[in-house]
Amino acid sequence: MTTPVLEARDVTMRFGGLTAVRSVDFTVNSGEIVGLIGPNGAGKTTFFNCLTGLYVPTEGTVSYKGTVLPPKPHLVTQAGIARTFQNIRLFANMTVLENVLIGRHTRTKEGLWSALLRGPGFKKAEKASEERAMELLQFIGLAHKRDHLARNLPYGEQRKLEIARALASEPGLLLLDEPTAGMNPQETRATEELVFAIREQGIAVLVIEHDMRFIFNLCDRVAVLVQGEKLIEGTSDVVQADERVVAAYLGEPFEGAPGDAEAAEVEAAEAEAAEAEAEHSTKGEAQ
Numbered sequence: 630m631t632t633p634v635l636e637a638r639d640v641t642m643r644f645g646g647l648t649a650v651r652s653v654d655f656t657v658n659s660g661e662i663v664g665l666i667g668p669n670g671a672g673k674t675t676f677f678n679c680l681t682g683l684y685v686p687t688e689g690t691v692s693y694k695g696t697v698l699p700p701k702p703h704l705v706t707q708a709g710i711a712r713t714f715q716n717i718r719l720f721a722n723m724t725v726l727e728n729v730l731i732g733r734h735t736r737t738k739e740g741l742w743s744a745l746l747r748g749p750g751f752k753k754a755e756k757a758s759e760e761r762a763m764e765l766l767q768f769i770g771l772a773h774k775r776d777h778l779a780r781n782l783p784y785g786e787q788r789k790l791e792i793a794r795a796l797a798s799e800p801g802l803l804l805l806d807e808p809t810a811g812m813n814p815q816e817t818r819a820t821e822e823l824v825f826a827i828r829e830q831g832i833a834v835l836v837i838e839h840d841m842r843f844i845f846n847l848c849d850r851v852a853v854l855v856q857g858e859k860l861i862e863g864t865s866d867v868v869q870a871d872e873r874v875v876a877a878y879l880g881e882p883f884e885g886a887p888g889d890a891e892a893a894e895v896e897a898a899e900a901e902a903a904e905a906e907a908e909h910s911t912k913g914e915a916q
């Protein structure tokens with residue numbers, strides 16, 4: 630049975646004379662991966678900021694599992710919503726492992742400062758925390774880089790590390806703001822798999838992304854924001870086919886969407902590799 634995890638009701642955000650988000654109703658149900666798309670400046674990040682307490686909406690409410698959230702980021706995190714940022718926000722001069730441990734501070738009794746200062750209380754909780762952090766690093770494929778400084782990671786791995794850090798707060802809902810920005814097609818594919826794996830763990834996901842192929846592959850439902858208003862919401866098929874979406878956002882049919890050529894290349898390369906593999910194993914059997 631699906632139950633609402635996140636419910637935004639009539640959310641409006643004004644900056645002076647500018648209405649960045651206008652009367653948006655929005656729901657994410659348990660087990661869902663939902664996409665939020667729209668042109669640059671449509672209000673997607675602002676909407677995320679309203680959901681996570683970074684902004685106090687001018688009007689409207691945001692509920693998590695039936696309880697209205699106080700618009701304070703740490704309380705929202707504590708309630709069970711974690712996020713990543715459009716512009717990566719890691720502690721650049723801390724290690725990969727430390728970055729994930731910091732993500733855990735809302736879930737451990739000891740808190741952030743004790744975690745940073747490694748006080749006596751922290752040491753006790755340290756072992757369990759570290760085990761969980763390593764589990765998460767394993768999960769995203771960065772366990773081997775636990776002691777590297779975050780700033781020395783390639784861009785794609787920094788994005789993954791941000792996801793691990795968000796997961797460290799043990800959320801029920803994960804918000805991803807352009808998780809594949811700056812990634813190559815292979816990394817984007819891997820991120821797709823990662824998001825599916827996150828959902829498998831019982832975490833609902835709301836994702837903003839420009840890569841239409843990524844969104845329509847991944848999402849159960851997609852909502853389109855244009856000039857702060859929700860233009861349409863529905864399954865990938867319905868949204869993809871909507872003339873207004875094509876006109877307002879995609880500009881051309883999805884088949885010709887930017888990134889398609891690259892994706893086709895990856896597919897071809899993968900198919901070739903699979904063929905080679907198959908040939909190889911047939912030979913092996915013959916011997």
Ligand SMILES: Nc1ncnc2c1ncn2[C@@H]1O[C@H](COP(=O)(O)OP(=O)(O)O)[C@@H](O)[C@H]1O
Binds near residue numbers: 668669670673674676
């Ligand atoms: N803190 C802010 N103060 C004033 N205007 C803002 C602020 N944040 C966003 N905006 C404006 O709100 C609109 C929506 O921006 P944003 O939410 O970043 O769009 P998107 O993420 O869809 O590209 C833009 O016109 C942007 O300039």
Ligand SMILES: [Mg+2]
Binds near residue numbers: 673674675715
């Ligand atoms: Mg944005």
